[in-house]
Amino acid sequence: MAKIKAEYIWIDGHSPTPKLRSKTKIIDGPVSELSQIPEWSFDGSSTLQGVGHNSDRAMRPVDFVPDPIRGGEHILVMTEVNYPDGTPHKSNKRVNLVDVVKRHLAHEAWFGIEQEYTFFRGRSPLGWPEGGYPAPQGPFYCGVGADEVFGRDIVERHLDACLYSGIGISGVNAEVMPGQWEFQIGPLDPLTVSDQLWIARWLLYRIAEDFGVNATLYPKPVQGDWNGAGAHTNFSSKEMRGDGGYVFIEAACKKLEERHAEHIAVYGAHNDLRLTGLHETCSIHEFRYGVGDRGASIRIPLPTMRDGKGYLEDRRPAANMNPYEVCAIIMDTICSGEM
Numbered sequence: 001m002a003k004i005k006a007e008y009i010w011i012d013g014h015s016p017t018p019k020l021r022s023k024t025k026i027i028d029g030p031v032s033e034l035s036q037i038p039e040w041s042f043d044g045s046s047t048l049q050g051v052g053h054n055s056d057r058a059m060r061p062v063d064f065v066p067d068p069i070r071g072g073e074h075i076l077v078m079t080e081v082n083y084p085d086g087t088p089h090k091s092n093k094r095v096n097l098v099d100v101v102k103r104h105l106a107h108e109a110w111f112g113i114e115q116e117y118t119f120f121r122g123r124s125p126l127g128w129p130e131g132g133y134p135a136p137q138g139p140f141y142c143g144v145g146a147d148e149v150f151g152r153d154i155v156e157r158h159l160d161a162c163l164y165s166g167i168g169i170s171g172v173n174a175e176v177m178p179g180q181w182e183f184q185i186g187p188l189d190p191l192t193v194s195d196q197l198w199i200a201r202w203l204l205y206r207i208a209e210d211f212g213v214n215a216t217l218y219p220k221p222v223q224g225d226w227n228g229a230g231a232h233t234n235f236s237s238k239e240m241r242g243d244g245g246y247v248f249i250e251a252a253c254k255k256l257e258e259r260h261a262e263h264i265a266v267y268g269a270h271n272d273l274r275l276t277g278l279h280e281t282c283s284i285h286e287f288r289y290g291v292g293d294r295g296a297s298i299r300i301p302l303p304t305m306r307d308g309k310g311y312l313e314d315r316r317p318a319a320n321m322n323p324y325e326v327c328a329i330i331m332d333t334i335c336s337g338e339m
Helices: 094-103 152-165 190-209 246-258 260-265 302-307 323-335
Strands: 002-011 020-029 040-043 056-066 075-082 110-121 169-174 180-188 214-216 231-236 289-291 298-300 312-314
Touching: 002 056, 002 190, 020 040, 020 190, 056 152, 056 190, 075 190, 094 190, 094 323, 110 190, 110 323, 152 169, 152 180, 152 190, 180 190, 180 231, 190 214, 190 323, 231 323, 246 260, 246 289, 246 298, 246 302, 246 312, 246 323, 260 323, 289 302
Parallel strands: 002 075, 289 298
Antiparallel strands: 002 020, 040 056, 056 075, 110 180, 110 214, 110 231, 169 180, 231 312, 298 312
16 A cells, blocks of 8 residues: 555634644555544644643544645545544534534535635735735725735635645635635535535645745734625525525524524624624624625525525624534524424
């Protein structure tokens, strides 16, 4: 057997926003099934997931994709963190999503997540003048030209890497604030979209390293009259996608309103800085839904209204949200009770 490099990726115990970690293990390859990838461990005392006298934490592989950076038979391995006895670590939010999916399997939930992020070089967003500000927002969204778009070489590398790995990336675009971009994952089932979003985030950070740039998911990277960064989450069930599904979409919006505070609690840290009622957001203290309304909490796309079926877009999640938590609470809220 050939020896291959397996990059084990996990989510650490930082709060309120966890970070990604990874390290390399040499294993026998090629790998064609998840069962061929062994569990591994790490020092939890260095990741806020353990203490010195009891620091070993287990990494259980949950997904793997071809490694677009190393190429060949090398792989990226997404893992979940457990205690040595196999029970889930408190930072492991994936296990709850697994339970939620099992309870609501009959509804065939699909998710699409729009991941916004901002490139920084040092203390300034990429492309911003040192110690100053660029022209006001307006020309940068989906812009073209060296005076309007910054970081496209990184974005293209990341897009190609995701495609190489078989990640369900469905598009990219420059965002409203200069130095800010977005990629979309899905539509996919809740576990796949969440696993793949974490891998795609890791690839973004790793590829940006080669350019001396870092990508941040902070919800309000620049204070003032600048857009924040979100992770708009699109959802549909088989009832919503079927003929006459619009009635289920409106019912879903009413259910989401009832649990607004619970959702906000897991929609990302510092989201209050972003959800102000300005810059294409609804106030964090308000819930509103509407057709084609990008200032609402929930936007119902125009084609959904026209077709009488489709999906809804939850615009509340911040860019730094944990997709395992967001997918779980959206499914639990909408799919519980009568549909």
